[in-house]
Amino acid sequence: MIELDAAQLSRVRFAVSPLWEVGLAALVLRRADPGALFRRWAEQARQRVDATALDGMLTLTAGRDFVPDIFSALPGNDQPDVSDVQAHLRGLPDELLARDLARLDRAHRGGHGWIRALMDDHARAREEIADVVAEFWRGAIAPHWRAFRRLARADIARHAMSAADEGQGAMLDELHPGVAWSGAALSIVGACETSFGPTPAQDGVLLTPSAFAWPRAHVMSNAPFQPAIAYGVRGFATLWESPNEDAPSPAIERLVGAGRARVAAAIATPATTTELAHALGVAPATVNEHLRTLTDARLASAVRDGRVVVYTLTDLGRGLLFAQAR
Template identity: 85%
Template sequence: MIELDAAQLSRVRFAVSPLWEVGLAALVLRRADPGVLFRRWAEQSRRDVDATALDRVMALTAGRDFVPDIFSARSGEDQPEISDAPDHLRGMPDELLARDLTRLDRAHRGGHSWIQALGGDHTRAREEIADVVAEFWRGAIAPHWQAFRRLARADIARHALSAADEGQGAMLDGLHPGVVWTGEALDIFGACETSFGPTPADRGVLLTPSAFAWPHVHVMSNAPFQPAIAYGVRGFATLWESSNEEGSFPAMERLVGAGRARVAGAIATPATTTELAHALGIAPATVSEHLRTLRDARLASALRDGRSVVYSLTELGRELLFAGAS
């Protein structure tokens, strides 16, 4: 929970954080299965990024959710670009860098020799981490960055209109299905919190649309950095579509059309209508129509989970989806 009074609420702002994106992307690659929405990007990244750099950037995160202060959002209007990573790291106090490297070494149970070596030489750590981040960025994120920036700008504009029409609280309430504005605080459900303790939100909260946060909300509340929330930008799943001109699921597309095939691909990982609309960047009504068609064709099923309805592929739907899939 992040408490916000009127003054703090007025300081909530948006900013894209390239460095945090690197950390969140590394978390996606750490998963045994990144999920259908990220699978194509993950396969491409593992192919295009140098193997040593890939191993090291993943070593700079841990578990399901730990993104260290190396990637933290900082106070001020501008977030570090990747070219600014060396300066960003040089400006990080030794005690913060040591804290992160110690926690990473503990998370890896002392089993990653590179992390151990960095812990004993902070000058080397700053230089080599910056090099690893730059290499990973070139192969995994740079090819999609301009398209992501367009999505992010559209997403920020949409939230700005919501704030203008309904107020800041309503805008916060619409960030993500797991973010709820109570009138006094943000309740965040199912968050991945990279935090060592609560940080006062005197400077407000930084909201960062992300290509890699979904399905979680990532909360950073580490002093001395500004509290920040990374949420999945609407339509992020379209970012890697152009890498396969023939489409992901040709058999499904021939049967039900490209739009319904995209929805079918998305529910290979069970999801609600709201989650699908957010991830795919299409209207909830359109998602509902596509789901209804898939259910009528016995390719999808629905299961109520509390107040939500979760959709998933049937066995028939899964067989068709992955028949001849690239």
């Protein structure tokens, strides 16, 4: 929970955080299956990033949800130069570096030689972490950054308009299904697996659109940083759309239409209407229409999960959708 009074609410702002994107992207790669919405990007990243740098990034983001604070400390510039990112990392304070490396050492149960070596030599740690991040950035993030920046700017403008029309509280409510505004505090529930105690936000909250946060809303609330929430930017799944083995076959696109085929591809990983609309950057009503058609054709099925309905492909749908053209 992030506590906000009226004055603090007025200081809520948006910014893109290049380093946080690096950490969140590495978390996606740590998953056994990144899911249909990230699979294309994950395949490209593994091909483009040097194996040593890739292993280094995965080592620096142990577990499913832990992004070290060294990746959370640089909001602001949405046109980053990799040399600026490296310069920031080479200037990390000893206290922050020691804290993060100690947490990583515990996460690896004291069994990772590289982390232990970095704990013993902070000068080496700064240089090697900066080099690993730079290589990861070039291969995994940079190819998509201009497209992401366009999405992020549009997303920020849309939320700013919402805040102007309906108020800051309403804007916060629509950020993510797991983020709720109570009138005095922001609660991060549901999609977030980590619970947070009350966190005062004297300087307001930083809201960070992300290409890699979905399906969770990720929270940074550790001092001395301003409390921040990274949420999935609207339309993120379109960033790396490209024909590949997991793309709908041309025949199915001709049969059901490109829009329905995109929705069908997205529910290769089960999802709700709200999740699909956010990921694909289309209206929920449009998604509902496509899902109804797919369900009627027995290409998709719907299952109620508590208060929400989750859609997924049937075996028939999966076979038709990803069939190789003959």
